[in-house]
Every structure is written in C-alpha cells, then in structure tokens.
Amino acid sequence: MSVIRLQGLKKQYAGTYVLKGIDLEFEKGQVVGYIGPNGAGKSTTIKILTGIIPDFEGEGTVLGMDLRQHPLEIKQRIGYIPEQAALYETLTPNEFLHFVGRLYRMDEADFKGKAREQLQIFELGDRADTRMNGFSKGMKQKVLLISGLIHNPEIIFLDEPLSGLDANAVILVKEILLQLKRTGKTIFYSSHIMDVVEKISDRIIIINKGEIIADGDFESLKASAHQSSLETIFTSLTGEEQHQSTAGQFVNILEN
Amino acid sequence: MDKWLLKFVMLFRGLFIRQGVDTDLMLTIVETKLLMDKRRVSMNWTRKGQKESERPLGKVLGMYVLFGFFISALILALPFIPAMIILHGYILFMMAMTLISDFSSVLLDTTDNQVILPRPVSDRTLFMARLVHILIYLLQFTIALSILPLGCTIYKAGLLIGIVLVLTILLTVLLTVFITFLLYMLVLRFVKEEKLREIITYFQIFMTVIFTLGFQILPRLIDFEGLSSSFRLHAWSYYLPPVWMALTLDAVGSRQIDSLHLLMILSAVLLPLFTFWLLIRYLVPSFTRKLAAVSNGSGVTGKVKGIPEAGGKARRKWYPSVFLSRLVCSNRTERGAFEITWKITGRDKGFRLQFYPGMAYILVFLFLFVLKGGSNIAQSWALLPSTKNYLWFIYLPLFTIGNSISIVAFNESYQASWIYYSTPVAGPGALVWGSIKALFVKYFMSCYLLLLALSWYIWGWKIAGHFAFGLLNNLLCFLIFANLSDHWLPFSRQPGIQQQAGKFVTILFQFLLVGFLVGIHYLVLHLPWVMIALSPLLALACWLLIKELQGLPWEKIVT
Numbered sequence: 137m138s139v140i141r142l143q144g145l146k147k148q149y150a151g152t153y154v155l156k157g158i159d160l161e162f163e164k165g166q167v168v169g170y171i172g173p174n175g176a177g178k179s180t181t182i183k184i185l186t187g188i189i190p191d192f193e194g195e196g197t198v199l200g201m202d203l204r205q206h207p208l209e210i211k212q213r214i215g216y217i218p219e220q221a222a223l224y225e226t227l228t229p230n231e232f233l234h235f236v237g238r239l240y241r242m243d244e245a246d247f248k249g250k251a252r253e254q255l256q257i258f259e260l261g262d263r264a265d266t267r268m269n270g271f272s273k274g275m276k277q278k279v280l281l282i283s284g285l286i287h288n289p290e291i292i293f294l295d296e297p298l299s300g301l302d303a304n305a306v307i308l309v310k311e312i313l314l315q316l317k318r319t320g321k322t323i324f325y326s327s328h329i330m331d332v333v334e335k336i337s338d339r340i341i342i343i344n345k346g347e348i349i350a351d352g353d354f355e356s357l358k359a360s361a362h363q364s365s366l367e368t369i370f371t372s373l374t375g376e377e378q379h380q381s382t383a384g385q386f387v388n389i390l391e392n
Numbered sequence: 393m394d395k396w397l398l399k400f401v402m403l404f405r406g407l408f409i410r411q412g413v414d415t416d417l418m419l420t421i422v423e424t425k426l427l428m429d430k431r432r433v434s435m436n437w438t439r440k441g442q443k444e445s446e447r448p449l450g451k452v453l454g455m456y457v458l459f460g461f462f463i464s465a466l467i468l469a470l471p472f473i474p475a476m477i478i479l480h481g482y483i484l485f486m487m488a489m490t491l492i493s494d495f496s497s498v499l500l501d502t503t504d505n506q507v508i509l510p511r512p513v514s515d516r517t518l519f520m521a522r523l524v525h526i527l528i529y530l531l532q533f534t535i536a537l538s539i540l541p542l543g544c545t546i547y548k549a550g551l552l553i554g555i556v557l558v559l560t561i562l563l564t565v566l567l568t569v570f571i572t573f574l575l576y577m578l579v580l581r582f583v584k585e586e587k588l589r590e591i592i593t594y595f596q597i598f599m600t601v602i603f604t605l606g607f608q609i610l611p612r613l614i615d616f617e618g619l620s621s622s623f624r625l626h627a628w629s630y631y632l633p634p635v636w637m638a639l640t641l642d643a644v645g646s647r648q649i650d651s652l653h654l655l656m657i658l659s660a661v662l663l664p665l666f667t668f669w670l671l672i673r674y675l676v677p678s679f680t681r682k683l684a685a686v687s688n689g690s691g692v693t694g695k696v697k698g699i700p701e702a703g704g705k706a707r708r709k710w711y712p713s714v715f716l717s718r719l720v721c722s723n724r725t726e727r728g729a730f731e732i733t734w735k736i737t738g739r740d741k742g743f744r745l746q747f748y749p750g751m752a753y754i755l756v757f758l759f760l761f762v763l764k765g766g767s768n769i770a771q772s773w774a775l776l777p778s779t780k781n782y783l784w785f786i787y788l789p790l791f792t793i794g795n796s797i798s799i800v801a802f803n804e805s806y807q808a809s810w811i812y813y814s815t816p817v818a819g820p821g822a823l824v825w826g827s828i829k830a831l832f833v834k835y836f837m838s839c840y841l842l843l844l845a846l847s848w849y850i851w852g853w854k855i856a857g858h859f860a861f862g863l864l865n866n867l868l869c870f871l872i873f874a875n876l877s878d879h880w881l882p883f884s885r886q887p888g889i890q891q892q893a894g895k896f897v898t899i900l901f902q903f904l905l906v907g908f909l910v911g912i913h914y915l916v917l918h919l920p921w922v923m924i925a926l927s928p929l930l931a932l933a934c935w936l937l938i939k940e941l942q943g944l945p946w947e948k949i950v951t
Contacts, residue, residue: 186510187510188505188506188509188510208512208514211510211511211512211513214510218510220506223503223506223507224507226431227424227427227428231424235420238416238417239420239421239511240511240512241416241417241512284510
C-alpha cells in the first residue's frame with residue numbers, strides 16, 4: 137500500500153501556478169529525496185502534504201486518508217521539520233517540547249522523559265532550561281528535529297533539515313535518518329546538499345518550475361542522464377549547464 | 393493574575409466544546425502564549441523609552457493603574473453619566489490601541505504556521521485559542537486600568553452599580569475585541585493575499601487615527617453647562633458604545649427604564665454577542681487558510697515592482713530621491729545615505745507603522761487646535777484669518793517629524809548595517825547627516841509646504857515671512873534633536889529592543905526648547921526687523937550644528 141499519493145497536485149499563488157500537476161506515489165519505508173532549484177515548489181509540496189496549506193487542486197492521500205477530509209488524523213501520525221528555525225524563541229527547549237508534546241496529546245511523563253533524553257543526546261542538556269533566543273541556528277534546528285519526531289511519527293517530512301548545521305551535525309542527522317529508515321519510517325525530505333541526498337535516498341525526485349522532471353533511484357538517474365554525480369545530473373536536468381560561461385562573464389565585468 | 397483569568401474563562405468550557413473546540417489543546421496553547429507574553433515586552437512601551445526589566449509586563453500594568461488613578465479623580469469630580477462615558481471610552485480606547493499595536497502581530501503571527509499548523513489542532517481550536525489569549529491579555533490591562541475607578545464608583549454610587557460596572561466594562565472589552573477582530577478579518581477576507589501585508593499596515597494606521605479621533609471627540613459630545621451637574625448629549629452620541637454602557641448603569645442606578653434606556657441596555661448587551669456570532673459564523677472558517685497564505689504567498693509572487701520589462705531598453709525610472717540628493721548632498725556617502733533613507737522609509741512596514749500615524753495626528757491636532765475657537769466649524773473658519781493660529785501651522789509638524797530621527801534607526805534587517813563597516817566610509821557623520829537630511833526634506837519640507845499653501849490661502853501673502861523665519865527655527869530644532877539623541881546609523885537597530893532610560897528628560901528638554909523658540913517667534917510677531925536681525929544668527933547656529941553632525945566620530949555611534 138502506498139503511504140503517500142498525490143494526483144495532479146496544483147497550487148497557485150496570485151494567478152501563477154507554482155505546482156503544475158505533481159503525481160507522486162511512494163511506499164512505506166522509503167527515503168525520498170526531493171530536490172530542485174529555489175522556487176521550484178519543494179516547500180509548497182511538503183506544506184500541502186503536511187496539511188499546512190489546506191488549499192490546493194488535485195487529489196492527495198497520506199496513510200490512506202484524504203488530505204482534505206482527515207487533516208487532523210494525518211497530522212497526528214506524521215512529523216514535520218520546517219526549514220527556517222521557526223519556533224518560539226522566548227521559550228526554553230523544555231517548555232517548547234512540552235508544548236508540542238501536549239499538542240500531540242502525548243502522555244506527560246512520556247514526552248517529558250523523551251525531551252530530556254533527546255536534548256541530552258544533542259548536547260543541549262545543560263541548555264534545556266535557557267531561552268532559545270540566544271541559540272545558534274544549529275541548536276534551534278536540533279530542537280526542531282526533536283519536536284518533529286517526539287511523537288514517533290510514521291512519516292517524517294523534512295524541509296531543508298540540514299541548513300545551518302555544522303559538519304558534525306550534518307553527519308549526525310544523516311545517521312539519524314538512516315536509522316529511522318531502518319525502523320521502517322517513511323522519510324520525505326528536501327535538501328540542497330547533493331552528496332547527502334545521493335547517499336541516503338532510495339529514490340530521488342527532481343522538480344523544476346512546479347513539475348517533476350526526474351524520478352528514480354540514483355543508479356537509474358545516472359544511467360538516464362549519462363552523468364556521474366547527482367550534482368551534474370541536477371544541473372543538466374534543470375537546464376543550467378552554462379555555469380562556467382556565466383562565471384566567466386561575471387568575473388570579466390568586474391575586471392572592466 | 394493570568395492564571396485566574398484563564399480559570400475564569402474556562403468556566404465557559406461548555407460553550408467552547410459546543411463550538412467544536414478542543415479545550416485541552418486550547419488551554420495548552422493559551423498557557424504557552426501567556427508565558428511568552430510575560431517575556432515579551434509590550435510594543436506600546438518599547439517606543440516610549442524604558443529600560444528592560446525582569447517583569448516588563450508588571451511595569452506596564454503599573455502604568456495602567458496610574459492611568460486609572462486619573463480617571464478615578466474624574467469620576468469623583470464629574471456627574472455620574474459623563475464620568476461613566478469617559479471611563480468606558482477610555483477603556484475602549486486603551487484596549488483598542490493595545491490590540492492594534494500589540495496584537496496585529498499576534499493575530500497574524502506566522503510563526504504559528506510553522507509551529508502549530510503541522511500539529512493536529514483544528515482551525516476552530518487554534519482560532520479560539522488566539523481569541524482567548526488576546527482576551528486574557530487585555531483583561532489584565534483592563535483590571536489594572538479599572539480597579540481604582542471601580543473603587544471610586546462603588547464609593548460614590550453603591551455596590552450594585554459597582555457590580556453592573558464590572559459587567560459593562562467586560563462588555564466594552566468584548567465589543568472592542570470583537571469589532572477589531574471583525575474589521576481585521578473583513579480585511580483578510582476581501583483583500584488579495586499578495587496585497588495583505590501592505591493593506592494591514594495602512595489599516596493599522598487608519599485604526600490608530602480613528603480611535604484617537606474618537607477619543608478626542610468623545611468629551612466634546614457632552615455639553616457641560618457651566619460647572620453645574622446639568623449636561624446634554626448630542627443626538628448622535630447614542631451611537632457610541634461608551635454611551636450605551638453609561639446609560640445602562642444610569643438605568644440601574646435611577647431604576648428608570650424608559651424606551652431610551654431600554655434601547656441602550658439592549659445595545660450594550662446584544663451587540664457584543666451579535667459581533668461574536670458574526671465572527672464565528674462567517675469569518676473563522678477562512679481565517680487559518682488566509683493566514684497560511686500570508687506567510688506562504690509572500691515570497692512566491694512572480695512579478696515584483698521595479699523590475700524593468702524583459703527585452704527592449706530598460707528605461708530608468710525617475711526617483712525624486714535621486715534627483716534631490718544631487719541638489720542637497722555634498723558628497724557621495726551623504727548621497728548614499730540620503731537615497732536609502734528616502735527609499736526605505738517609504739517601503740519599510742515597520743517605519744511606516746511607527747511613523748505615519750503621527751503624520752495623521754498633525755491633521756487631527758490642527759483640526760482640534762485651530763478650529764476650536766468658535767462654537768461651530770463654519771464660525772471658527774470665518775474667524776480664522778483674524779487669529780494668529782498660523783503659528784500652529786508652523787510648529788505642529790515638528791514634534792511628529794522629529795520622532796522620525798529615532799525611528800529611522802530601527803529596521804527588521806538591521807543586520808545589513810555591516811555594510812557601513814565593511815566599506816571604506818571615512819566617518820559616520822556623512823551617513824547620519826545624509827539620513828537626517830532625507831527625513832527633513834522628505835517629511836518635514838513636504839508637510840511644511842502644504843501647510844504654507846493652506847496658510848497662504850487663509851491669511852494671504854503676509855504670513856510668508858513668518859514661514860521663512862519659522863523654517864529656520866524648525867530646522868534649528870530638528871538639528872538640535874538630531875544632535876541630542878543617541879547617534880545610530882540608519883536602519884541599524886533591532887526593533888523591539890528598548891531605548892535608553894533618560895529618554896523622558898530628552899523629551900522634556902525638546903518641549904522646553906520648542907516652547908522657547910515658539911515663544912520668541914510669538915514675541916517678535918509684530919517686530920519684523922527683529923526677525924530679520926535674528927535670522928542670520930539662527931542660520932549660523934544651524935550651520936554649526938550641521939558641521940557638528942558631519943564631523944561625528946565613530947566613537948559617538950551606538951552599536
């Protein structure tokens with residue numbers, strides 16, 4: 137059974153379509169990397185799948201439930217980790233996580249314990265009761281990561297989960313995603329960091345200007361695009377191969 | 393106090409459940425929001441200069457108690473009905489202002505989009521949580537504000553009136569919240585998503601002005617005949633909520649239920665309920681949807697103003713700032729500061745929101761001061777040419793526009809000010825002076841010229857000399873303000889951070905200074921030769937102050 141299914145998904149802002157008919161379907165336990173240039177519609181797709189944007193055209197089901205009919209049931213069983221460090225900065229990590237835990241109607245002792253232990257693992261144990269407005273982007277991202285996973289969701293949506301993290305944290309998050317996959321979670325995430333996408337995704341979807349332009353595992357993408365790395369596949373597909381000449385012109389103008 | 397209020401609100405649990413609200417979730421959200429409020433500083437006060445304290449909210453509440461004290465004095469001094477009208481009017485005004493300044497951000501909070509929308513919380517629950525949160529926040533202020541007046545009323549009119557007063561105050565607050573909400577949501581409903589932020593800014597300015605005007609006009613609706621206890625209400629004052637409340641109280645006090653009182657009581661009770669019903673019935677369903685659009689739609693709009701059409705020769709747009717900067721700036725750094733100040737002040741939401749209502753006050757105050765002479769407007773207008781009221785025209789803009797000097801330091805993208813440090817700017821003087829010059833030319837001069845035109849129409853050519861002299865005087869004041877205030881590079885401060893303590897002293901000094909200069913102007917009104925003799929002195933003072941600003945060393949810049 138497919139856990140996510142989108143058919144003819146369209147979304148418009150101010151008369152222009154940012155998504156022009158997305159068809160997607162994937163199985164339980166897959167790790168799907170969703171990549172595309174800025175403004176391609178990655179975040180919008182994820183926001184529709186997580187029920188943040190309730191207005192869209194086309195059909196969508198998550199875990200077999202219709203996105204329009206059962207948004208609350210879906211939200212209870214999925215996790216979402218947004219891109220910018222969007223959380224209530226005047227709260228402490230503990231307060232924020234407890235708040236989120238209550239929104240998921242979790243058992244008090246359960247989320248309190250989990251929050252404490254997970255903060256410790258992320259080396260935030262000693263900051264658990266200080267307000268987050270002084271936190272670095274990476275620290276906030278860690279809190280967000282916990283907040284999106286604390287209720288042990290079946291599908292995890294991540295929107296640029298690695299932005300702002302330092303190299304060690306990137307490796308840690310990558311490892312966490314792999315381990316989550318091993319426990320049977322479905323993971324759908326967007327990222328700019330190609331080598332991470334390349335290494336952990338079962339399936340890679342490339343989207344450009346609101347349309348899917350490639351879909352498959354890394355090997356099949358390589359074969360069809362006759363390229364060796366995801367980066368080169370990406371540039372060849374999104375139609376921006378003239379990087380070298382652009383860079384040349386750029387430097388030339390400076391010199392004159 | 394908020395805990396008690398929350399408990400009080402939860403007495404109506406059944407009502408919420410019937411509306412399809414999950415009360416546990418609502419409680420969680422409201423509690424969290426209230427916790428954050430305690431740590432946040434009220435926007436109302438950040439501008440007015442106050443040091444950050446451990447309990448900012450407590451301090452603000454203290455201020456409200458103090459305001460309440462003044463109202464209490466009025467209650468003891470005035471007859472019952474006018475006193476009650478003023479009390480309710482004051483509460484309505486204060487709550488509406490708090491609502492507009494603090495809660496536009498709460499109502500339209502888009503952090504919620506990322507934090508709460510992905511969680512299993514229904515639209516109704518989220519909306520109701522916001523409403524309850526706002527109510528509790530406002531009720532804290534209401535209690536602080538009305539505790540002393542309530543005491544005085546009980547002392548003067550008895551316990552029964554006191555109890556009813558609690559009810560009417562509550563109804564006033566509810567009505568204020570619902571009507572403000574209703575207006576906001578109507579705007580949300582009928583405005584296109586991409587225009588929303590823009591419109592909301594102007595809407596806030598508009599609301600600020602409307603409520604201020606209403607508050608200014610309210611006391612004028614009561615005609616006191618001397619100091620005796622008799623008074624009359626204007627016929628159309630019966631449309632105003634504070635009057636309903638006051639007459640409801642009067643009906644209880646005098647045990648007099650005629651058709652007028654009955655109508656007032658019905659209005660007082662039914663209108664809050666009716667607006668609430670409207671809110672729930674028609675506007676809530678689209679609310680969350682629109683909100684999601686506010687944050688998501690903003691970045692996506694393809695067509696951006698100012699981008700020349702592709703293909704063909706891009707025609708340079710004519711900007712007044714670019715044209716003027718050539719005329720009034722002596723070097724390139726100054727020009728740079730002049731142009732960005734001019735452009736950003738016109739485009740930045742934060743600046744417009746803080747500054748533009750003040751511009752509207754100029755109109756309000758002109759209206760109030762200049763036309764208050766006669767018993768009606770036509771008569772005042774006819775009398776105007778024989779007065780010296782053009783002095784108001786000359787000096788009123790200064791205060792509001794002087795404010796811009798401190799406002800211009802704030803910007804959401806304050807971090808961009810690294811550019812001043814990474815570029816080889818010789819001294820900050822050119823930046824500060826360029827920016828202040830832009831403010832003076834853009835806001836002061838345009839306002840001044842308009843007022844000159846109006847005065848010319850009323851008083852004729854003979855006031856031209858006064859305006860010339862006044863211009864020098866105003867420029868001097870503006871420069872003194874600029875020199876006295878802390879020096880910030882334009883757009884380099886994070887909004888919401890407090891200004892230094894001791895601001896009050898500066899404001900007081902500004903008042904004295906302007907008073908002094910206006911005084912001089914008034915004294916020499918009939919001695920043109922003194923004005924002519926003084927002018928070079930004023931010009932010299934201006935020149936020295938400009939030199940002072942231009943030569944500002946880096947050490948004087950606060951970061």
